[in-house]
Amino acid sequence: MVEFVVEFGKKGTAPNGGLDAPAFHRNHEAIWSAIGSSLSTQTGDVLELGSGTGQHITTFAARTPRLIWWPSDIYPSHLSSIEAWRQHTGLANVRAPQRIDLTDLAWIWTADEQTGPLLTAMLCINVLHISPWTVAQNLIAGAGRYLRDGGRLFVYGPFKRDGEHIAPSNAAFDQSLRAENPDWGVRDVADLNTLARDAGLTPAEIAPMPANNLVLAFTRAVRQN
Numbered sequence: 383m384v385e386f387v388v389e390f391g392k393k394g395t396a397p398n399g400g401l402d403a404p405a406f407h408r409n410h411e412a413i414w415s416a417i418g419s420s421l422s423t424q425t426g427d428v429l430e431l432g433s434g435t436g437q438h439i440t441t442f443a444a445r446t447p448r449l450i451w452w453p454s455d456i457y458p459s460h461l462s463s464i465e466a467w468r469q470h471t472g473l474a475n476v477r478a479p480q481r482i483d484l485t486d487l488a489w490i491w492t493a494d495e496q497t498g499p500l501l502t503a504m505l506c507i508n509v510l511h512i513s514p515w516t517v518a519q520n521l522i523a524g525a526g527r528y529l530r531d532g533g534r535l536f537v538y539g540p541f542k543r544d545g546e547h548i549a550p551s552n553a554a555f556d557q558s559l560r561a562e563n564p565d566w567g568v569r570d571v572a573d574l575n576t577l578a579r580d581a582g583l584t585p586a587e588i589a590p591m592p593a594n595n596l597v598l599a600f601t602r603a604v605r606q607n
């Protein structure tokens with residue numbers, strides 16, 4: 383089992399046995415302000431990786447009835463929580479959570495019969511700094527595989543830019559992450575852009591967020607063949 387930061391200990395406070403993440407309440411409106419205008423006009427399928435409690439995906443799905451949302455995670459209690467939020471909200475456009483482990487290079491999104499083979503968008507919130515670098519590699523390689531031409535990959539979290547932390551608090555956070563697990567740490571946008579280029583994505587458009595976080599938006603370039 384891959385280790386991860388648990389901020390999901392608030393059992394019993396959410397309906398249906400779902401979990402409640404304090405960070406969700408702090409960050410979801412800011413994240414929506416960066417991704418909502420792009421997603422609201424779209425149709426198709428959106429895959430979230432590392433959905434955690436399921437609060438982001440159900441909140442965003444309620445605002446975009448023309449999109450189908452696909453939650454995923456690795457951890458059983460998170461998969462149960464996502465399902466609890468899905469049942470509670472009763473949203474017709476959220477599919478059952480599936481187990482996707484981004485440490486697996488060949489990770490697979492399991493679509494259904496109505497679904498096209500490619501995605502309109504992918505979303506990954508607060509995962510890349512609490513997982514090994516291979517998770518970033520496999521997320522972006524997967525975006526190259528699964529996004530349709532012009533599809534977007536949105537990634538939220540704390541990031542460095544050109545080797546520098548964007549705030550002293552991020553530097554301290556990075557140190558504490560690495561002390562807890564040497565494989566974790568605040569990633570650099572420049573390194574992610576290198577992965578993106580190799581996967582057929584554009585460099586990230588960057589939206590500053592509260593508390594020194596960023597939303598990175600990568601776009602799948604048009605396939606040439």
Ligand SMILES: C[S@@+](CC[C@H](N)C(=O)[O-])C[C@H]1O[C@@H](n2cnc3c(N)ncnc32)[C@H](O)[C@@H]1O
Nearest residue numbers: 386432433434456457483484485507508509513
């Ligand atoms: C800090 S939580 C963020 C959860 C949610 N995105 C949010 O912002 O509320 C990190 C999430 O990444 C998931 N995760 C960790 N390693 C993963 C991996 N290798 N593949 C997929 N998900 C992973 C954890 O189970 C957890 O749900």
